[in-house]
Amino acid sequence: MAKEVELEPPPEHSAKDYQDPPPAPLIDAEELIQWSFYRALIAEFIATLLFLYVTVLTVIGYKSQTDPNKPGVDECGGVGILGIAWAFGGMIFILVYCTAGISGGHINPAVTFGLFLGRKVSLIRAILYMVAQCLGAICGCGLAKAFQKAYYNRYGGGANELADGYSKGTGLGAEIIGTFVLVYTVFSATDPKRSARDSHVPVLAPLPIGFAVFMVHLATIPITGTGINPARSFGAAVIYNKEKAWDDQWIFWVGPFIGAAIAAIYHQYILRAAAIKALGSFRSSS
Template sequence: MYGTPSGGIQQEEKAEFGSAIAGGMTSRGSDMTGRTPMEVELRDTRFHQALLGEWFGTTAFVFFLVLSIMTADGDPVRIGLVAGLSFFCLVYMLASVSAAHFNPAVTFGMWASRRITGLRAACYVLFQLLGAMTGAALAQSVSRSMFRGVNGGVNALASGVSTGSAFWIELLGTLFLVMAVLAASDSELGAQWPYRRVLIPMEVGFTIFLAHVVLIPFTGCSINPARSFGTAVVGHYWRQHWVWWVAPFVGALTASLLYSVVFFANEAPKEEFSVEEGRREEGKSGVGRMFSRTRGEQGNRVGTDRSGVGGMSTSSG
């Protein structure tokens, strides 16, 4: 899942522009075409396919989730299973098309980690919101009375849960999800342990399942602004709606910084250092080595295809 399968378009941009590509963020080289990287992306049919993939995937996820809320009598395990299994299936189905974000918080975290372009992030969020509204409307069309009986499946604070508590647990839930996504979409880890690629849909599905089982009794479990927005639009319920946007985005940003600064550094074994490097590194802490040694390596790595799901997909969106 997750990330953007932009390896193909990035390779094309490298060939066309001779440009330096950083996680989908490109800069023009000495090309003679006069076209900017944004124009290349906009003209690529796979980019438009990716947008439709995000719309379709978010539609399906919200549709199945709301139907489960309508029929589960508040059972968090049943709702969590539907959420996790639907993501599991959708990742297998659409990871090679759009990398299967289906969540503005995930898209924001990937953009903050410089794995996708700002243009792709903005367009993904727009189509995710449209998909969430479509999914909620389809669920309403199945049974309006049952839909109204659960207020459209909107997120709401449980009795005794304060706004501050809801904000905190939604932030932590989203942080946990985006951390899982960033690890899953790290192609360097995928290259070191190729078997991880097969397990990516399962990893994400279990993460979604766990988050829903734990958070539903408190907030109904958002960790996805599109899911909250779509049900709020169709269900006409906007109370504390800002929580379902701000908390996930803060959680996604925190996860991006945490993974990029703390867990992304991958130091070589000490015996691989030269004597001169060993002298330079002597006395430095792990964080000091990370910033002094790996900054250039990180810059090089983001120039490679790190936006696919653990290397799961290599075609462009």
């Protein structure tokens, strides 16, 4: 008689094969005594400095190469808008890849604000990240000016300005939508549920984030020069310090923060239904 084999019941599987990190506390004073927190601030400062240094020099170099007042210059030469967009997107890809494991690789106050609204970072971390990013942007533009002062002043210092022929509303809308695309991509690329569900399709998070920056620049460089990063716009305006760079500075703060807020609400509370989950958890505990 054949030996009977007792089949064990299959192991129970959890309803989901991923784990959402707990929401960050609103105020986390313990961060202020941790070296890892200050290391993250340094990483954000240096990353934003490098980002502004490379991208501003790219913009200035393009304007110099296509200056119609210079003899023998090909107005169709230089890297063009496509090259400028690649510089911004490529630097974001590189720097997010380098700093993601240390600070999260924000390099943008609007991204930090969106992640704060999504309960990914505390209020203390968000505020100090923004300060570090703005200081890094100022220093990055300062280095660009120090090395090429004549070109820097002659070709606008890479400062964001609303282009002639566009209204303030158009510029604001471009900044809102452009930042929405960026921050929405950040949430999607770092979503633990997506990583678990699509584990068979490995995605390097910095790649779609950098590509989002590239695409937004292609669309909005002719309108605002593309801000979508208040630190980038603020740092360039501080060092260039000409009236036109300050005239519409509010657009490059209000627009990105509104776009980031919409992206955070859309991803966290509509696509991920965080509000419904929180309500369900509250009812269960009650």
